[in-house]
Amino acid sequence: MSETIIEIENLYKMYRLGVIGTGSFKQDLQRWWTANVLRKEDPFFQITQGNKQDTSPETIVALQNINLKVKHGETIGIIGKNGSGKSTLLKIISRIVRPTHGTVRGKGKISSLLEVGTGFHQELTGRENIYISGYILGMSKHDIQRKFDEIIAFSGVEQFIDTPVKRYSSGMYVRLAFAVAAHLEPDILIVDEVLAVGDADFQKKCLGKMREVSQAESRTILFVSHSMQAIKNLCDKAVWLHQGQMQAFGPSAAIVNKYLTSTQDAHLLQVWHTQDEAPGNDLVRIRSVELEPQLASPDAPLDIRTPLTVRVQFWNMQEETVLNIGLHLFTASGECVFDLPSPAVTCAKGLVEGECTIPGNFLNDGSYYVSIIIVRDTSISLYYHEECLRFELEDYRENIQWYGKWWGAVRPQFPIQLKQAMLSIPQDSI
Template structure:
């Protein structure tokens, strides 16, 4: 049996809401007076009584040695609270977490960097804050310097650094700590693509070659799918799904991106879009036959969309429809012919014939492009739908392979 590195049992956390804990002595005293002395718990001059929200509720899981575990969930689902508890930044309200080995958490790059100090001083300062010993930093100092690429400025105060240099130096320190358990939160959200690639590469190295345990929160599902061996989905403070990344991420996306097959906005100012494009309506209309209830592989569907075109200047407008499945595969990209349109309301549609898509979950994004290269607006994941399977005259009930499932005839004749 592999060694368990972290075991969380019924970890719960609540935060108080309302007037209590207002941060002012007078208010708190008044509240205490009302509740404890006057024994009047309900209402007193509109003072709210204690209410709280559960940021986490009864979360239990185990992580074994060398495992890379990912957490996904909406904003506010409780992922960060969980990582904060695991990193010992905040205490749980109930429950316990037990663990083995040294934990280092990377909830931010450059934690504790001091602007007045030089790069060299900051490497040590940040390293110590992250839990490294002096010897460890000294022995990896050259490596860190090399990785950061700021050798020339190492004795300059970091306040003179560009943002890019600062980030590279900060990440270089973080990348060279060698804890038994590494906790990473959304670090990848900052920085450019190159930086993110470097981060992911380093994390992969840490987990696969060095056998470290990694706990990882990200909105970058591609990265999660690539790195993690197991993914936990947190929704409203609770674990709702857990398992092998591909399946879990697939079903998570399906739930999350399932905005509907219809969106309409009457008020132009609050509609999705920007100064060039505002969306009025998008709708997916299936053409059912013979009392069908759901879209299956035979059902033709039409995507209708209406938008306000606000860019009055001349230029060819092209509207493209992108279809993805929920594993992120790009199925097709079709677009209108470029033409000049007056500003105003424009309607469009795109029909997908029946007997074309395989059974799967899909989402559609609509892209608005001017003059071939100038992307005006990308309405991402605006529609989503499932295509159910339908089979006749077959004995095969396993997964039908392939992205598309056209009814091209395959004929056999005896000669």
């Protein structure tokens, strides 16, 4: 069995809003004496029984009761919404921030990519900043010299290496900063949102370097990202944090599915049982609209592979009239993806229903809403029910190592082929 390289026990972190220290010199002195000389619990933040905090309105709990063990060579993804405590946890493990309560034990050298570019001086050249940043991140002069050419090649700024970094574009600046940090040789690599900046080529290099570190060099990685595909493909396990608490820990695919299912903003059904309360007019009234995802399993999230069936029922208050419905699909920003009309049908007075299935592997990931229009004689609008359904599709990629945003509103799987072409050379040219 692999040895435990990071162990976190009963970890809490609290902050007092708007105050540096306790707000009182006497309390600051008492706190320092108790924690550093007497080696007792911090007297300012008290943890009560039952693993709950005795907090005031001025106190915010960033992390509470975190317990985690990481084995040597594992790649652990950390996921959660903004403000869930991900970066705070990494800073505590990196020994940048002290915990309020609890312990963190680790073995080996830690390298943290939390703030890419820390230590860069705007007036110095890229070459000079490589040495300064390397020193700050724990590299010796010999290590920097040995890896200097590799760092420059990785950054892609060879032509400007002797130019002051204040003249670099933001992309060049980040490339050089990440190149320095990525070529450390730590036992534990901590990475926070490296995929949030840079172009597709930069992201590919970042992910490739992380894969090399985790697989070829068998080092431990803690990786924070909002790219769920990157988490599933790069990480063995995942930790889900929510409002400072650990919701789940386990295999990355299962934890990501749980997280996505819980966060998807969906409004999939509206039903009105009587005509009096139903939306519409004297001609037609909506009874129900529903979007039913055809999920592979009950706990699977909605993603681009999921077929979506839209059903609508409405009361027709007219005798023998020609009706059809239109399904309008919009992105969250209001751009129309498609306007799909049904065939026109002669309908008697009473309940009318329609159904349409949007196939899987057609829409791109993102948020969408559906509007329904009821039309008479294929030209006269009777009623338009706006934004009656709302759903969100997550990304899914198989055998693709790039995790940037996929272009387009749709993402169909049309047949496309690639094959090796045979080049024939005329005999008289030889």
